[in-house]
Amino acid sequence: MTVLFVPAALPPTPSVTPTIVAAVLGAAVLHAVWNSLAHGVSDRVIGFALIGTVDVVAGAVLVPIGGALPAPAWPYVVASAVLHVLYNLLLLASYQLGEFSQMYPLIRGTAPWVVALVSVLLLGRSLPITELLGVLAVSAGLLGLVLVGGWPGRAQLPALGAAILCGLTIAGYTVVDGIGVGLAPLPAYIGWLFLLQGAPLPLLAVLRRGRGLPAAVRRCALPGLAGGIISLAAYSIVLWAQTSGALAPIAALRETSIIFGALIGAVFLGERLGHRRAIAAAVVLAGVILISLTP
Numbered sequence: 001m002t003v004l005f006v007p008a009a010l011p012p013t014p015s016v017t018p019t020i021v022a023a024v025l026g027a028a029v030l031h032a033v034w035n036s037l038a039h040g041v042s043d044r045v046i047g048f049a050l051i052g053t054v055d056v057v058a059g060a061v062l063v064p065i066g067g068a069l070p071a072p073a074w075p076y077v078v079a080s081a082v083l084h085v086l087y088n089l090l091l092l093a094s095y096q097l098g099e100f101s102q103m104y105p106l107i108r109g110t111a112p113w114v115v116a117l118v119s120v121l122l123l124g125r126s127l128p129i130t131e132l133l134g135v136l137a138v139s140a141g142l143l144g145l146v147l148v149g150g151w152p153g154r155a156q157l158p159a160l161g162a163a164i165l166c167g168l169t170i171a172g173y174t175v176v177d178g179i180g181v182g183l184a185p186l187p188a189y190i191g192w193l194f195l196l197q198g199a200p201l202p203l204l205a206v207l208r209r210g211r212g213l214p215a216a217v218r219r220c221a222l223p224g225l226a227g228g229i230i231s232l233a234a235y236s237i238v239l240w241a242q243t244s245g246a247l248a249p250i251a252a253l254r255e256t257s258i259i260f261g262a263l264i265g266a267v268f269l270g271e272r273l274g275h276r277r278a279i280a281a282a283v284v285l286a287g288v289i290l291i292s293l294t295p
Contacts, residue, residue, distance in 0.1 A: 016131070016246045016253075016291060024241050024253040025288070030234035031254070032261035037227035038091075039100045046216045047224040048092055049205030054228025055198025059191045066188025073189060076180025081196035083173040088201060090166035098159030101265070102146055106160065108255040109142030110167025111174060115251035118175050123247075130290045131249050137287030138252040144280035145258060171251070178247040181239050190236055249291045259284055 034051075041047030069077065094103040116135045119125045127135070181189055209216050217224075241250050259281050266272070 016244070016249045020241045020244055020246070020250070021253060021288075021291070023237050024250055025256060027234045027237040027241075028254055028257035029260045030230050030237075031257040032259075032264055034227040034230040034234065035104060035257070036261060036264055037223045037230070039095055039104075041220050041223045041227070043209075043216050043220050044092055044095060045205055045208050046213075046220045047227065048088055049202045050217070050220060050224025051228035051231055052088070052198040052201025054225060054232055055194040056202070058232050059193070059195025059198060062187050062191030063195060066185050066191045069188045069192055070184050073180055073184035076176050076183065077189060077192045077196065080173045080176045080180060080193055083169050083176065084193070084197035085200050087166060087169040087173065088197075090162050090169060093162040094159060094166055097162055098156060102156075103159060103163045104261060105142045105145040105258045106163040107166045107170070108258050109139055109146065110164055111170040112139045112142075112248065112252040112255055114168060114171035115174050116248040118171065119248045123175070123179075125245075125247075127248060134287040134290030135248050135252040137290060138255055138284050139287075141280045141283030141285075141287060142255055142258055144283065145262075145277060148274070148276045148280065174242075174247060174251050177239060178242045178245065178250075181243050182245070186240060186243065190239055193239075194232065252291060253288060256284055256288055 038044065038047050038051065091107065094107060097103075112135050116127065116132070120127060177193075183189075205216075206213060238250065238254060244250075262277060262281065
């Protein structure tokens, strides 16, 4: 069994600069876009397989560029790749079992709480009061979006369970990558991570679709490949931001993607935002401002 050690050199009180805030918010926009594409694709198994294919190709290009991966970084890359595969499978299940407007905010709203707790309790990092309030506000606002339509019924429990587990995998790979990116050149870490995490999804599509695979790929090629490229860019930005060591605030800022997702739905998909969702969105934005103002 491999044990992951936290490097002693990791800064205990990292700061979030305006550049990092802007970059992570940009990544949140990209994340909302690729999730909208993944949810809307006619065959989600094929859509996720195409996203995985993009990851594999990008990883194969980056690995020679990044050079050899240092030995201490390997456990983190492997652990993160496993968590990312679980994340994709649970995300697929969540979208198949529940509605996008409820699943997405629950998935994204779970991670900041867990990352903040792990950062403080296990990694020994302290959170300034404004940063802590910002993380809590972002999480509360996003979870509030889930409850806009009332408390979920028993029939929704499998979907909610998949969504919560998916959020926990996000928290897991956020913490693992937050440590791992400090142990290797960023191109090497990104390359091996995408190469390892992307391979199982195309294999799943081959097993599930068999002879119907070519026709399914042709139908889903454009949104699937576009989603893969956008996903790749979004998480690469996040990995770069995590080299600062500010895991909890970055995790919270990432989850503003649900706000951009709601705006995409209202502007491009004709979905009604409503005053309750607008209030929850305002709470999230207040949290972002608190995080941004933290020295």
